[in-house]
Amino acid sequence: MANKQPFVSSTNSELRATKTIKQLLREGANRLLKNKITSAYLDAEIILYSTLNKTREWLYANLNTKIVQALADKYYSLIGKRARHIPIAYITNRKEFFGLDFYVDKTVLIPRPETELLVKQTIAEARRDNFRQDDFKTNITIADIGTGSGCIVITLAKKLPQAKLIATDISKKALVIAKKNAKRHGVSSRINFFRGDLLKPVQNKIIDIIIANLPYLDSKMNNLLRSPDSQSLKFEPTIALKGGIDGLNLYRRLLKQISAMKDKPTLLLFEIGAGQAVEMKKIIRKLFKKSTIQIIKDLAGFDRVIKIKTH
Ligand SMILES: C[S@@+](CC[C@H](N)C(=O)[O-])C[C@H]1O[C@@H](n2cnc3c(N)ncnc32)[C@H](O)[C@@H]1O
Numbered sequence: 001m002a003n004k005q006p007f008v009s010s011t012n013s014e015l016r017a018t019k020t021i022k023q024l025l026r027e028g029a030n031r032l033l034k035n036k037i038t039s040a041y042l043d044a045e046i047i048l049y050s051t052l053n054k055t056r057e058w059l060y061a062n063l064n065t066k067i068v069q070a071l072a073d074k075y076y077s078l079i080g081k082r083a084r085h086i087p088i089a090y091i092t093n094r095k096e097f098f099g100l101d102f103y104v105d106k107t108v109l110i111p112r113p114e115t116e117l118l119v120k121q122t123i124a125e126a127r128r129d130n131f132r133q134d135d136f137k138t139n140i141t142i143a144d145i146g147t148g149s150g151c152i153v154i155t156l157a158k159k160l161p162q163a164k165l166i167a168t169d170i171s172k173k174a175l176v177i178a179k180k181n182a183k184r185h186g187v188s189s190r191i192n193f194f195r196g197d198l199l200k201p202v203q204n205k206i207i208d209i210i211i212a213n214l215p216y217l218d219s220k221m222n223n224l225l226r227s228p229d230s231q232s233l234k235f236e237p238t239i240a241l242k243g244g245i246d247g248l249n250l251y252r253r254l255l256k257q258i259s260a261m262k263d264k265p266t267l268l269l270f271e272i273g274a275g276q277a278v279e280m281k282k283i284i285r286k287l288f289k290k291s292t293i294q295i296i297k298d299l300a301g302f303d304r305v306i307k308i309k310t311h
Contacts, residue, residue: 022063028079035083050092051075087232097151107173109240111151114298118271118305123159145212150178157187165191199257206263213271218247259287268308277303
């Protein structure tokens, strides 16, 4: 939607246009560079086109357009936040995941590109004809445990139009964001959201697939892989990150809850961190004697997804 505020000059001092887009970009990028932001130029562009409610293409087609003072001030204030290393997604309140645009703020984890692998694997499995004896495609139920922004469950709702979906989170604030995103993507009626500890609120339901990207950082953060992640970590909710001494506390508890279900799901898919596959396999084999386990690596070659056929 076009921003209603005019970009060029007016008699009102707030609306007086002083600087061009080109000047603002240069000033913003220089300030970010001084503060050791490696993506300074790109971030200045993103902040400017978000402030103006325009696109990157529009910026480049209008480099000599002057911007009114009120909008320039807003841009400077957001550049100031980025200079303090606040993640760009929290500044613009947007993050793309699986080609979809999600609202995010500091109450939820910023969706990571590597989590797309977990979603891709789930979609592929859910589309298999021979997954279950009966008409799997029409009545499959998938539960996303620890939904955060809702990026996983909402993508599944979009890609699997016949699936029934459940999402849980312990954080009330995260559920507010997940519901907001479900509404934004027109899938609110397809997803049942529950607040509670892991599987507890839905443990009595019949679920075919359980998918989860639970907090899995260990206490020394040894399993942290990427530097951009580490920069945003101090701004993200602790409850979305930490998984105890070896990072696997939440998965241990979740797997126990699943093993206690009357009707056990056929398939489980979890995102894990570097070096966690061996311990995860041990936990799973103890609880699910007949299980088949597969580890899937991400593009960087790290163990990323663990897929478990429970029987
Ligand atoms: C790593 S974040 C993942 C968020 C989202 N699924 C994603 O992939 O971007 C983990 C989520 O688990 C939630 N969580 C943490 N402990 C939980 C618990 N005991 N029960 C349910 N959810 C929990 C957090 O609030 C957070 O939203």
